[in-house]
Amino acid sequence: MENGNKNVLKPMDSEQLREYGHRMVDFIADYYKTIEDFPVLSQVQPGYLHNLLPDSAPDQPETLEEVLDDVKGKILPGVTHWQSPSFFAYYPSNSSVAGFLGEMLSAGLGIVGFSWITSPAATELEMIVLDWLAKLLNLPEQFLSRGNGGGVIQGSASEAELVVLIAARDKVLRSVGKKALEKLVVYSSDQTHSALQKACQIAGIHPENCRVLKADYSTNYALRPETLQEAVSKDLEAGLIPFFLCANVGTTSSTAVDPLAALGEIAKSNEMWFHVDAAYAGSACICPEYRQYIDGVETADSFNMNAHKWFLTNFDCSLLWVKDQYALTEARSTNPEFLKNKASQANLVVDYKDWQIPLGRRFRSLKLWMVLRLYGSENLKSYIRNHIKLAKDFEQLVSEDPNFEIVTPRIFSLVCFRIVPAENDEKKCNNQNRNLLDAVNSSGKLFLSHTALSGKIVLRCAIGAPLTEEKHVKEAWKVIQEEASYLLRK
DSSP states (O other): OOSSOTTOOOSSOHHHHHHHHHHHHHHHHHHHHTGGGSOSSOOOOTTGGGGTSOSSOOSSOOOHHHHHHHIIIIIGGGOOOTTSTTBOSSSOOOOOHHHHHHHHHHHHHOOOOSSGGGOHHHHHHHHHHHHHHHHHTTOOGGGSTTTTOEEEEESOHHHHHHHHHHHHHHHHHHHHOGGGGGGEEEEEETTSOTHHHHHHHHHTOOGGGEEEEOOOGGGTTOOOHHHHHHHHHHHHHTTOEEEEEEEEBSOTTTOOBOOHHHHHHHHHHTTOEEEEEOTTGGGGGGSTTTGGGGTTGGGOSEEEEEHHHHSSOOSOOEEEEESOHHHHHHHHOOOOGGGOOHHHHTTOSOOGGGGSSSSOOOOTHHHHHHHHHHHHHHHHHHHHHHHHHHHHHHHHHHHTOTTEEEOSOOOSSEEEEEEOOGGGOHHHHHHHHHHHHHHHHHTSSOBOEEEEETTEEEEEEEOOOTTOOHHHHHHHHHHHHHHHHHHHHO
């Protein structure tokens, strides 16, 4: 590596790491200090970066200062600032000091913990912290690692759904024969995330056997048990095999909550795998007053929440619990000679490689462990409750303006609202709400997203960024009102 250039960065040098690491932490800290100065939603045009960066990599090393200057001048203008206090789109993707430190430590250790022997602490810490969180959520004991169940960290809720869908598929095919694949049927409401559709495509479930059941405003977009039972009975009469049900606690569009206990009974009586997707709202359920929304989880075979959404744990950290770990490992286990070792062969340990799609995995439990330890459960509950209070405040502001209406009741920290239709002209109203969304986001002062509920274009204000305070919510509403007034005068 030596070529006379003192700027050459060695692959690993403790003193260089100390120097460059300090500078990088300063850079990131300054970014957070000034994050409100950036337009929340990037205003660049497609292809902007191709005009700013060279066509090929440099032959000689450049300095860290040169690289960071380009980050400031060329990269940050093309970043949508998810950690901005005025980011209200989609759902939050929390970063925190504790999460950042855990991520840094994981990167620093640089382990690839696919099996117990590759780093025993990585496997055992993951088991411990997922048990901790399962207890905070008051999940059934069958989900804890001391029995046949346990928890595992996936990259996303999409991966979690794919993992359990494949486990359920293989479990039923072992019973009825592999040729029955074309008879397997999956059930969900039409409010379920599109990740389930993708999982079905990957798992080879026939598209015509994916039952997307209608939910509407009469149940606040929760799935009716009667609708599920009718669909299951019809499929059984046709000689098909109902095998997988996905229910929601906090849908993406409107935070609808499905009736888990009633749905679970139907799944159980028909020997279906019952999965509960609580990717966003699961975090709130550590608060006793919100735990009711996962009542009935005892009937589920698997449960998922994203700690990287609303639990101050940097992306990616999706938590999946199952009652039957062997269903996962039977569907995915491989045992080539080069991975064999005494602990695994003797079945003394968990090898998480068999609980997920890829082989390799990072030491992700470190950041969740640090979040739980450096904040503590009581502070985490207060953090979530504060966002819910801010959402209540925003909901109140909307309800007081005669130009707007709340579309679905707020449950957690998402508010669904829209401009009220004039003269019952829904088409015009939808266009107005689309135009309002574009105007608000183009201002750079905040970022909202939208959805469609019963054909209505609805704006979503999801409060949950770590830096969001009351003043940011009030300022967001002021911008929305100003843009709406302008549109309604046109």
